[in-house]
Amino acid sequence: MYAQMVKTDADRVKSLDEMEPVERAFQQRIDAGEKIEPKEWMPEGYRKTLVRQISQHAHSEVVGQLPEGNWITRAPTLERKAILLAKVQDEAGHGLYLYCAAETLGVSRDDLYEQLLAGRAKYSSIFNYPTLTWADIGAIGWLVDGAAIMNQVQLQKTSYGPYSRAMIRICKEESFHQRQGYEIMSVLASGTEEQKAMAQDALDRWWWPSLMMFGPNDADSAHSAESMKWKIKRESNDELRQRFVDRTVQQAETIGLTVPDPDLKWNEERGHYDFGPIDWDEFWNVVKGNGPCNRDRMKARREAHENGRWVREAAAAHAAKKAARKTAA
Amino acid sequence: MTAIVVEGCDLRLEFLLRMGDNCLVLGHRLSEWCGHTPVLEEDIAIANVSLDLVGQTQLWLGLAGEVEEKGHSADNLAYLRDAGGFRNFLLVEQPNGSYGQTLMRQFLFDAWHYFMLRRLEHSSDKRIAEIAEKAVKEVTYHLERSTDLVIRLGDGTPESRAFMQEALEMLWPYTGQMFDADSLDDAAIASGLMPDLADIRPDWDTQVNRVLKAATLQVPKEAWLHKVGARSVHTEHLGYILADMQFLQRSYPGATW
Ligand SMILES: [Fe+2]
Numbered sequence: 210m211y212a213q214m215v216k217t218d219a220d221r222v223k224s225l226d227e228m229e230p231v232e233r234a235f236q237q238r239i240d241a242g243e244k245i246e247p248k249e250w251m252p253e254g255y256r257k258t259l260v261r262q263i264s265q266h267a268h269s270e271v272v273g274q275l276p277e278g279n280w281i282t283r284a285p286t287l288e289r290k291a292i293l294l295a296k297v298q299d300e301a302g303h304g305l306y307l308y309c310a311a312e313t314l315g316v317s318r319d320d321l322y323e324q325l326l327a328g329r330a331k332y333s334s335i336f337n338y339p340t341l342t343w344a345d346i347g348a349i350g351w352l353v354d355g356a357a358i359m360n361q362v363q364l365q366k367t368s369y370g371p372y373s374r375a376m377i378r379i380c381k382e383e384s385f386h387q388r389q390g391y392e393i394m395s396v397l398a399s400g401t402e403e404q405k406a407m408a409q410d411a412l413d414r415w416w417w418p419s420l421m422m423f424g425p426n427d428a429d430s431a432h433s434a435e436s437m438k439w440k441i442k443r444e445s446n447d448e449l450r451q452r453f454v455d456r457t458v459q460q461a462e463t464i465g466l467t468v469p470d471p472d473l474k475w476n477e478e479r480g481h482y483d484f485g486p487i488d489w490d491e492f493w494n495v496v497k498g499n500g501p502c503n504r505d506r507m508k509a510r511r512e513a514h515e516n517g518r519w520v521r522e523a524a525a526a527h528a529a530k531k532a533a534r535k536t537a538a
Numbered sequence: 539m540t541a542i543v544v545e546g547c548d549l550r551l552e553f554l555l556r557m558g559d560n561c562l563v564l565g566h567r568l569s570e571w572c573g574h575t576p577v578l579e580e581d582i583a584i585a586n587v588s589l590d591l592v593g594q595t596q597l598w599l600g601l602a603g604e605v606e607e608k609g610h611s612a613d614n615l616a617y618l619r620d621a622g623g624f625r626n627f628l629l630v631e632q633p634n635g636s637y638g639q640t641l642m643r644q645f646l647f648d649a650w651h652y653f654m655l656r657r658l659e660h661s662s663d664k665r666i667a668e669i670a671e672k673a674v675k676e677v678t679y680h681l682e683r684s685t686d687l688v689i690r691l692g693d694g695t696p697e698s699r700a701f702m703q704e705a706l707e708m709l710w711p712y713t714g715q716m717f718d719a720d721s722l723d724d725a726a727i728a729s730g731l732m733p734d735l736a737d738i739r740p741d742w743d744t745q746v747n748r749v750l751k752a753a754t755l756q757v758p759k760e761a762w763l764h765k766v767g768a769r770s771v772h773t774e775h776l777g778y779i780l781a782d783m784q785f786l787q788r789s790y791p792g793a794t795w
């Protein structure tokens with residue numbers, strides 16, 4: 210997901226009996242469905258896990274501007290350009306809310322951002338794939354924002370108040386993005402032969418990376434149990450992935466596109482689609498920095514940051530001068 | 539409304555293209571910054587200005603298409619004219635350069651745009667007045683923002699002042715064109731379609747001088763201004779903008795998107 214690989218510090222989950230009274234009281238509040246607010250006591254592990262998850266999510270929004278930004282200047286109509294600009298702008302806004310939510314946990318946005326630029330923080334693997342045609346803009350909205358929604362809908366109920374509230378705000382915009390992306394795809398799919406081929410090609414390239422967004426299979430997801438106990442995460446990777454497949458396969462059929470998976474089959478008994486194995490080698494490679502665009506994405510972020518240094522310093526210097534003049538007057 | 543034709547051009551159409559193309563080209567330039575600005579808040583703010591200008595383009599070029607009566611939509615005009623058909627100022631097609639250069643370009647244009655639109659609200663042409671009335675609300679904010687940023691970055695650090703002074707010197711020669719009325723402007727002014735550029739000039743001068751002074755920047759002393767020919771003649775930069783912008787429409791003629 211936007212936060213695919215969130216480590217927790219525990220090897221195993223403690224039972225209530227093993228906890229100190231203050232921690233037990235905390236867990237009981239979580240179990241009762243209460244929200245935890247910034248100034249309240251929380252286990253250090255809870256705080257750290259949240260910082261990792263929220264900051265990964267924020268970084269993903271910020272890096273996520275790049276693949277779509279790649280097509281803004283080439284958007285085919287004024288309306289498409291405006292919609293895409295507004296979408297990428299929303300993603301920057303999501304980054305901002307999320308950094309703010311992270312800051313309520315006693316970390317600074319600047320420090321978190323430095324970690325990203327230094328290559329010490331992760332962001333979603335999906336943004337390391339290239340946008341090669343206009344149809345990729347449709348595919349991202351449809352599949353990537355679509356997958357993000359699956360995850361973020363459950364995060365609206367996450368136990369940490371500021372994160373939950375950020376998610377409620379963000380989810381509304383993400384579902385708008387998803388619809389716009391799907392609309393781009395359906396226009397292409399019903400367009401000329403070339404446009405239809407463009408749409409199918411985009412689906413072929415984005416399908417599997419979108420499934421990888423949900424993170425490793427539950428059996429290989431060592432850190433999920435604690436996040437579930439704390440209700441930071443409410444549903445497992447595989448549950449969310451299945452829901453995404455079930456919904457998306459039907460959407461593809463509706464517009465006459467084919468999901469690139471020969472093993473895809475409706476399973477009457479399960480009431481779900483069965484789907485083929487995910488190439489986890491590819492996933493781990495991308496996570497480790499060896500995806501098609503990891504280096505480009507990080508280079509773009511670093512350059513923006515470095516080229517903008519004088520602007521940020523000037524703004525700070527001007528504010529200081531203004532404050533000094535005010536005191537003198 | 540009967541067309542006023544001067545030198546073979548429909549005055550109204552020509553005027554609408556001039557307004558629309560400025561918005562189109564500058565909005566495009568700003569959109570190039572998306573995801574690459576110095577700080578997240580600026581990504582959001584610059585996208586806002588770009589979005590406003592794209593929206594204004596749709597209004598101006600939409601009306602231009604109606605006036606032209608050849609069945610062209612705003613998109614047709616934006617995506618299917620070659621550089622020689624564009625009527626924007628050379629200022630707005632200049633490359634983004636540093637963030638300071640982008641903001642300086644914005645400020646110099648916003649000041650013109652704002653005073654132009656304020657007067658266009660009283661245009662003899664009702665449709666034009668309506669668009670101006672809508673656009674001026676957005677452009678008021680654009681000018682406030684670029685004014686504020688030019689002052690902050692000019693009067694920031696020695697390094698930032700140097701960036702801003704360099705930007706000013708680079709862009710200043712293109713400002714003359716904004717007040718250099720050609721025969722079509724003169725006819726449009728005479729007909730009451732647009733205000734006299736000579737009336738806008740003092741307002742622009744006052745605003746620009748006040749802001750540059752607060753920004754501790756110097757107007758280039760013996761400023762030479764580009765002698766600009768016909769509005770159809772551009773710098774080398776416009777062709778590349780169009781190569782990007784028009785790529786899909788040109789590569790897949792007749793497709794809908
Ligand atoms: Fe987002």
Ligand SMILES: [Fe+2]
Nearest residue numbers: 300354383386
């Ligand atoms: Fe989104």
